[in-house]
Amino acid sequence: SILSSGLVYYLLSTKQHTPEEEPAYVHRGQLIVEGVDGLIGNTPLMKIRSLSEATGCTILGKAEFLNPGGSAKDRVALNMIRSAEAKGILQPHMGSTIFEGTVGSTGISIATIARARGYEAWIVMPDDQAKEKYQLLEKLGAHVEKVRPVSIIDKNQFVNLANRRAHEFNTGDKVGYFADQFENEANFEAHYTTTGPEIYQQTQGHIDALVLGAGTGGTLSGLTRYLKPRIAQLKIFLADPLGSGLYNKVKYNTMYSPTEKEGTRKRHQVDTVVEGIGINRLTRNFDFGRDLVDDAYRVTDDEAVRMSRFLVREDGLFLGSSSAVNCVAAVRVARQLGPGHVIVTLLNDSGQRHLTKFWSDDYLETHGIRHDLGPEESLNDIV
Numbered sequence: 001s002i003l004s005s006g007l008v009y010y011l012l013s014t015k016q017h018t019p020e021e022e023p024a025y026v027h028r029g030q031l032i033v034e035g036v037d038g039l040i041g042n043t044p045l046m047k048i049r050s051l052s053e054a055t056g057c058t059i060l061g062k063a064e065f066l067n068p069g070g071s072a073k074d075r076v077a078l079n080m081i082r083s084a085e086a087k088g089i090l091q092p093h094m095g096s097t098i099f100e101g102t103v104g105s106t107g108i109s110i111a112t113i114a115r116a117r118g119y120e121a122w123i124v125m126p127d128d129q130a131k132e133k134y135q136l137l138e139k140l141g142a143h144v145e146k147v148r149p150v151s152i153i154d155k156n157q158f159v160n161l162a163n164r165r166a167h168e169f170n171t172g173d174k175v176g177y178f179a180d181q182f183e184n185e186a187n188f189e190a191h192y193t194t195t196g197p198e199i200y201q202q203t204q205g206h207i208d209a210l211v212l213g214a215g216t217g218g219t220l221s222g223l224t225r226y227l228k229p230r231i232a233q234l235k236i237f238l239a240d241p242l243g244s245g246l247y248n249k250v251k252y253n254t255m256y257s258p259t260e261k262e263g264t265r266k267r268h269q270v271d272t273v274v275e276g277i278g279i280n281r282l283t284r285n286f287d288f289g290r291d292l293v294d295d296a297y298r299v300t301d302d303e304a305v306r307m308s309r310f311l312v313r314e315d316g317l318f319l320g321s322s323s324a325v326n327c328v329a330a331v332r333v334a335r336q337l338g339p340g341h342v343i344v345t346l347l348n349d350s351g352q353r354h355l356t357k358f359w360s361d362d363y364l365e366t367h368g369i370r371h372d373l374g375p376e377e378s379l380n381d382i383v
C-alpha cells in the first residue's frame with residue numbers, strides 16, 4: 001500500500017471533532033478569536049457567478065486567500081508546527097528555528113505563525129518567484145535564502161538546501177527543525193481534518209466534482225481522502241499547468257510521456273508562469289491521494305492568465321495564478337459533466353502576491369504569454 005501504517009492508523013482513528021475538542025484555530029464566526037492562529041481556516045465557499053451562469057453548473061471556490069497569511073498554507077504551517085511541538089521537537093518560546101523549502105506561500109505561513117509562537121523562520125526559495133513574496137517574508141522577520149531553480153537531484157535545490165541548513169544548525173543547544181511540507185504527513189492531515197470537513201459541511205455533501213492543482217499534493221490528497229468515502233458520486237480532477245509531470249502520472253502512470261512534448265521539455269523544472277502548482281516528481285503528500293484521482297486536465301498559461309482577467313471583469317475576483325488554473329479546469333469539468341452539477345475548487349491566494357509576474361503585462365509580453373481580453377470576449381473564447 002502507498003499509505004504508511006501510521007497514516008492508516010490515523011485515518012481509521014480520526015473522528016469528527018466535538019465542540020469541546022475543536023482545535024483552537026476553528027473559530028471564525030465567533031466574535032473573538034485568540035491570536036493569529038484564530039484567523040486560520042473556516043473560509044467561505046463562494047459561488048463564482050460568471051462561471052456558474054456560463055456553464056449551467058454551480059461552481060464553488062473555497063476562499064483560502066482570506067487566511068491571515070494569505071493562503072491555505074496557513075493550515076499546513078500551523079499543523080506542521082503543532083505536530084513538531086506535540087513530538088517535543090519544538091518548544092514554544094525557546095528560540096528554535098524552523099527551516100523550509102518553499103516557492104513562497106508555505107514560507108509566508110510559517111513565518112507568520114513562527115513569529116506568533118517565538119520561533120525564527122529560515123526560508124529557502126528558488127530565485128524566480130514573484131518579488132513580493134520575498135519582500136513579505138523579510139517584513140515578517142524571516143531569514144530568506146534564494147537559490148537557482150535546479151533539479152531535486154541537485155544538493156542545492158531549495159528543498160534539499162533547507163533540509164541541510166536545518167541539520168547544520170541543529171548542533172549543541174540550538175534546535176533547527178526542517179518542516180518538510182512535501183513529505184510531512186502533517187500537511188495532508190491539515191486538509192483532512194479542517195478543509196475537508198469544512199467543505200463537507202458547507203455543501204452538505206452535495207458535490208459532484210472536486211477540481212484542483214497540486215504542488216506538494218497535500219491539499220488534493222487531504223480533501224480527496226476525506227471527501228471521497230463520504231460522497232458516493234464524487235469525482236476528483238487534477239488541474240495541471242504545462243511542463244508538470246503530474247498530468248502524465250494520473251493519465252498514464254508515468255511522469256514523462258514520450259508522446260507529449262511539453263512534459264519532457266524540461267525534465268526537472270515546470271516551465272510556466274503559474275506559481276505553487278505543478279511538479280515533476282512524486283511527493284509523499286501527492287501519493288497519499290493519487291489512487292483516488294479520476295482524471296486530469298492540462299491548463300496553458302494563456303488560459304490561466306485570461307481566466308484571471310475574466311474573473312476580475314465579471315466578478316471582481318482578483319486571484320493568483322494557481323486559482324486561475326483551477327478555474328479553467330473547473331470550466332472544463334463543467335462542460336464534460338453537463339449542466340446541473342456542483343463543482344468545488346480552491347481559490348488558493350490573491351493576485352496581490354503576483355503583481356510583478358502573473359499580473360504584470362510587461363512580464364507576460366516578454367515571455368510571449370497572452371494577457372489581452374477584449375470587452376466582447378466570453379468564457380468560450382478563453383476555455
Ligand code: PMP
Nearest residue numbers: 105214215216217219276322348
Ligand atoms: N496554490 C498556491 C498559491 C500554492 O502556493 C500551493 C502550494 N505550493 C498550491 C496552490 C498547492 O497546494 P499543495 O501544496 O497542497 O498541493
